[in-house]
Amino acid sequence: MSSERVLEVEGLTCGYGQRAVLRDVSFEVGEGEFVGVIGPNGSGKTTLLRAVTKVLEPSDGRMLLYGKDIRGIKLVDLARRVAVVSQNPEGGFGMTVEEFVLLGRVPHRRKFQFLETKHDEYAAERAMALTGTLQLKRRYLRELSGGERQLAFIAKALCQEPELLLLDEPTAHLDIAHQIRVLDLLKRLNRGDRLTVIAVLHDLNLAGEYCDRLLLLKDGRVHKTGLPEEVLTPRVIGEVYGTNVVVGRSPVSSKPYVFPVPEGI
Template sequence: MSLDVKKLEFGFGKKNILNNISLEALKGEFIGILGPNGCGKSTLLKNILQIYKPKSGIINIENKMAKEYSLKELSKIIGFVPQKSALAMPLLVEDIILMGRYSNLQSSFAGYSKEDYEAVDEVIKLLDLEKFKGRIAFSLSGGEFQRVILARALVSAPKILLLDEPTSALDLNYGVQILKICKSIIKKRNIIGVVILHDLNLASLFCDEILMIKDGEVAYKGAPNELLKKDILKEIYDLECEILHHENRAVVVPL
C-alpha cells in the first residue's frame, strides 16, 4: 500500500489554499503534518479523503487515483479520526465503534454480521476499552472518547490511518497514550499513518518524517531531528525557542 500526492492544488473560488503539495507515504511510516493555523493541513487530508475535489494534481492510493475509488471502497482503505467529533444521540460505545464497519455491509438490509461484531470485540481489546463497551459515550472523558473514535477508525482494518489533530483536546498523558497506540498499530499492521499535530515535541517523539506547511506549500520535509531547528521554527511559526536533545531526540523549549 502506498499514498502518493503530487503537485496538488486546491482552493475555494479564486483563493488557493494548497499550492503544489506533494506527499509520499509507504507502509509502516508515521508521517507528521505540521504548520501554523490556517496553512492548509486539514484541507490536505480532506482532499485525500475526497471530501474536497482538487483543482489539479494527482492523489494515488496503491497506484490508483483516489477519484476512481467509490466512497465505499475508499472507506474500507482509509480510517479517519477527525479533529472534532460530537454526539447528537446517547449511543453506546459498542454502537459507535460498530459504525466503522458500515462499509463492510453486504447490503443496507443485511445488517451486521458475526464477523463485524468479532472485529469490534478485537479492537475494543486492542485499545483496552472493555470496561466502556456498554457505557453511553456521553459519560466518557475526552481521552476515553478519543480512544473510541480511534477504535471506530480501526475496526475496518484500514490500510491508511489519517488523524486530524487527535491530541488537541487532550491532556499530555492522554495525548502520549493515543499516539503511542497509533504508532504501535501502524508498525504492527504495516499500514500508513498520517497525523496533523500542533505539539512539536509529540511530533519529535512519534513521527518518522514530518512535512512543514506554510501558506499552503510544503516548506520543509525530513526527519524531526533535521527540521526541528531554531531558524526553521522561527520561519514557520515565528517562534523563538531553544532546541535541546534527549536520547537522540530534539526537544523544543519556547522562550
C-alpha cells in the same frame, strides 16, 4: 522509504470556493510509515486530510492511493482502506460506544446485509480492547469525557480495519497520559501491523518523538519535509512560526526537543 507507495500527492491545489488554501503540495508516504503533518494554525493541515479523503475536490494536481488515482475510487472503496479520525469529531452522542464503534464496519457490508457478522463483532471487540474502551462499551458517547470520547473515535476507525489511518490532531485536549496512550497505540499498530499512519500533530515534540518523517506546511505549501531532526531546527521553526526556539535532544530517545525562548531572556 519502504517499497510500496501508499499515497502520492502531486501538485495538489485545493481550497474553498475560489480561494486556494493548499498550493502545489507534493509528497509521498510509503507503506508502514508514520508521518506527522505539522504547521501553524490555518496552514492547511485539515484541508490536506479533507482532500485525501475526497471531502474536497482539488482544483489541480492528483493523488494516487496505492498507485490508483483517487478520483476513480468510490467513497465506499476508499473507506475500506482508509480511516479518518477528524478534528473535533461530532455525532454519535445518542449511541453506545459499542454501537458507534461497529459503524466502522459499514463500508465492509455487502448490499442488503443488515446484521453484524462474526468478524464485525471481532473487529469491534479488538478495536475497543486496543483503545481501552471495552469497559465503556455500554456507555453512551454523550456520557464520556473528552479523552474517552477521543478513544472511542479512534476505536471506530480501527474497527474499519484500514491500511491507512489519518488522524487530525488526535491528542488535542488530552492530558499527557492520554496523549502518550494514544500515540503509543498508534506506534504499536504502525510497527506491529504495518498500519500506515498520517497524523496532524500540534505538539512539535510529540511529532518529533513519534513520527518517522515530518511534513511541515506553511501558508498552504510544503515548507520542509524530512526526518524530525531535519525539520525541527531553530532556523526552520523560526521561518515558519516566526518564533525564537532552542532545540535540544530528549535524554531518553535523543529525538529533537523544542524549547520556547520567552521574550526578555
